[in-house]
Amino acid sequence: xxxxxxxxxxxxxxxxxxxxxxxxxxTLQSVHIIGIATAVGSAFMLVMRVTGWxxxxxxxxxxxxxxxxxxxxxxxxxxxxxxxxxxxEPPREFDTVSFWLKMALVALVATLALAFQRSVRRHDRRxxxxxxxxxxxxxxxxxxxxxxxxxxxxxxxxxxxxVWGHVFPGAKA
Amino acid sequence: xxxxPWLKSLEDSGLATTIRNSAxxxxxxxxxxxIGLGLMLGTIxxxxxxxxxxxxxxxxxxxxxxxxxxxxxAAFAVAALTGVAMFTTNARVYAHNAAFLVKLCLLAAAGIxxxxxxxTAARTMDRWDHRAAPxxxxxxxxxxxxxxxxxxFAGRVIGFTTTGVQAREQxxxxxxxxxxxxxxxxxxxxxxxxxxxxx
Numbered sequence: 001x002x003x004x005x006x007x008x009x010x011x012x013x014x015x016x017x018x019x020x021x022x023x024x025x026x027t028l029q030s031v032h033i034i035g036i037a038t039a040v041g042s043a044f045m046l047v048m049r050v051t052g053w054x055x056x057x058x059x060x061x062x063x064x065x066x067x068x069x070x071x072x073x074x075x076x077x078x079x080x081x082x083x084x085x086x087x088x089e090p091p092r093e094f095d096t097v098s099f100w101l102k103m104a105l106v107a108l109v110a111t112l113a114l115a116f117q118r119s120v121r122r123h124d125r126r127x128x129x130x131x132x133x134x135x136x137x138x139x140x141x142x143x144x145x146x147x148x149x150x151x152x153x154x155x156x157x158x159x160x161x162x163v164w165g166h167v168f169p170g171a172k173a
Numbered sequence: 174x175x176x177x178p179w180l181k182s183l184e185d186s187g188l189a190t191t192i193r194n195s196a197x198x199x200x201x202x203x204x205x206x207x208i209g210l211g212l213m214l215g216t217i218x219x220x221x222x223x224x225x226x227x228x229x230x231x232x233x234x235x236x237x238x239x240x241x242x243x244x245x246x247a248a249f250a251v252a253a254l255t256g257v258a259m260f261t262t263n264a265r266v267y268a269h270n271a272a273f274l275v276k277l278c279l280l281a282a283a284g285i286x287x288x289x290x291x292x293t294a295a296r297t298m299d300r301w302d303h304r305a306a307p308x309x310x311x312x313x314x315x316x317x318x319x320x321x322x323x324x325x326f327a328g329r330v331i332g333f334t335t336t337g338v339q340a341r342e343q344x345x346x347x348x349x350x351x352x353x354x355x356x357x358x359x360x361x362x363x364x365x366x367x368x369x370x371x372x
Contacts, residue, residue, distance in 0.1 A: 026333050030326040037325075044244075052281015054240050057232065066229060067215060087191070149208055156204040163196045 005090035011129045017088035025088060032081040034159055036155075040148050041072035042067040050132060051139040060128045064120040072117070086104065095163035102154035180264040184340070189261040199262065202307045203332075209251030210328075214321050222292075224314035226305025265340035272334055276327035283320040286289050286313055297358040 008014055017024050048054035049063040086093045093099040111139070120128070131137055157163065183189060192198045222228040223237045260267050267273045294301075294310030301307060306314065 027326070033325050033329065035321060036207065037211040037214035038218070040208070041218060044212060044215060045219065049183045056242075057236065099307050128308040152207050152211070153201070156200050156207065160196070160200040161230040163200070166175070 001094050002091070005094040008087065008090040014087050014090065017084065021088065025085070026081035028081050028088075030084050032078060035074050035077040035081060036152065039071055039078060040152075040164070042074060043148060044145065045154065046071070046116075047141040049144055051138045052132065059125060060120055061125075061130065064117055068117045068120075071113055075113070080085065093158060096158050097164040098154045098157040098161050102151055104148055105151050105154065109144060112144060112147075176268065177265060181340075183261040183264040186261055188258060189264075192258060192262050201257065202259050206252055206255040206259070206273070209253075209255060210325065211250045212248035213245055213252055216241045216248065217317060217321060221318050222244075224310050225308040226311070230305070231303075234306065235298050235302050237350055257332050258277040263335065263338070266335050266338050267331070270331055270335050272327050272330035276324055276331065279324045279327060283317060283324065286316050287321060289313060290317075306354070 043052065046063060047068045049056070051059065055063055074133060192202065200367070219229070219241050220238045223230070223234055230236050290313035292312060294306050294313065297307070301310075323340065
């Protein structure tokens with residue numbers, strides 16, 4: 001993986017982003033943060049509808065139609081800006097523990113979000129009523145917000161990866 | 174008014190010292206700041222798009238805004254408290270950082286914009302509860318989105334222009350005009366430490 005990172009670092013697109021890095025990297029990071037706000041905001045509205053604390057005047061399907069596309073769209077924006085940031089400085093990400101933990105949680109949360117949206121679209125109101133009556137469904141929905149919080153923490157810790165040296169003495173700084 | 178002694182006392186406070194001496198605290202504050210601002214910006218967007226008539230049109234504007242704004246304020250509190258805590262760690266540098274000052278002005282503008290909305294369009298909300306807001310409400314919603322996006326950009330630039338920068342411990346030498354300094358671009362005004370690479 002390290003040799004791949006070194007190879008990618010030397011490719012023309014990587015060099016190009018870095019040569020304009022003074023404005024391109026903060027801009028990509030800012031768009032990435034706006035993507036995080038959109039994804040977390042949409043996920044929050046969906047989770048709060050599952051718990052019944054917000055938007056109870058709408059059905060789950062109506063709530064999914066309102067926020068689902070924003071969540072999916074934001075995930076694509078995050079993937080695109082994230083990929084460009086990795087391309088700009090591959091060793092900064094590939095050589096860190098935080099990055100790979102983050103990617104595992106991103107894969108998990110994206111799969112959950114897509115599977116959830118798919119089932120809501122395919123079922124009727126009776127199914128919704130039965131689903132929302134189960135307390136463990138509400139807890140699971142709230143737990144996905146914790147995954148989002150962990151993703152944000154790990155994302156920020158990519159820049160401070162040396163802290164893992166305290167947790168895993170074998171980890172590379 | 175010179176704020177330097179007060180800024181210096183913030184830096185010397187127990188809170189600032191604890192954060193500076195920890196490998197985890199500053200990045201954790203940054204991450205909590207992102208969570209706070211993410212939830213805040215996300216919920217503000219829900220309300221602004223409703224005001225603009227671009228989303229949730231079928232729902233009562235009053236209901237959409239009142240139920241979500243509690244969370245917006247809670248998220249704002251998280252972002253503000255973590256922001257203040259980060260500020261204390263290097264107060265004199267942040268206080269003179271252009272991006273930080275721009276961000277403060279943008280935050281003030283967002284506050285004034287919100288206040289204007291509450292004193293104008295929000296007062297007649299019962300009349301447009303099931304339609305888009307009147308023009309002044311739409312203008313406030315569009316401005317709110319633009320200002321908060323700008324706040325995010327300014328905030329990210331702060332990190333790039335302050336990391337590794339340290340405040341000068343002593344006042345600069347007496348300003349007896351040194352002609353050499355003018356020729357070399359004022360060497361005595363050069364920052365003591367070069368900014369660290371991108372974080």
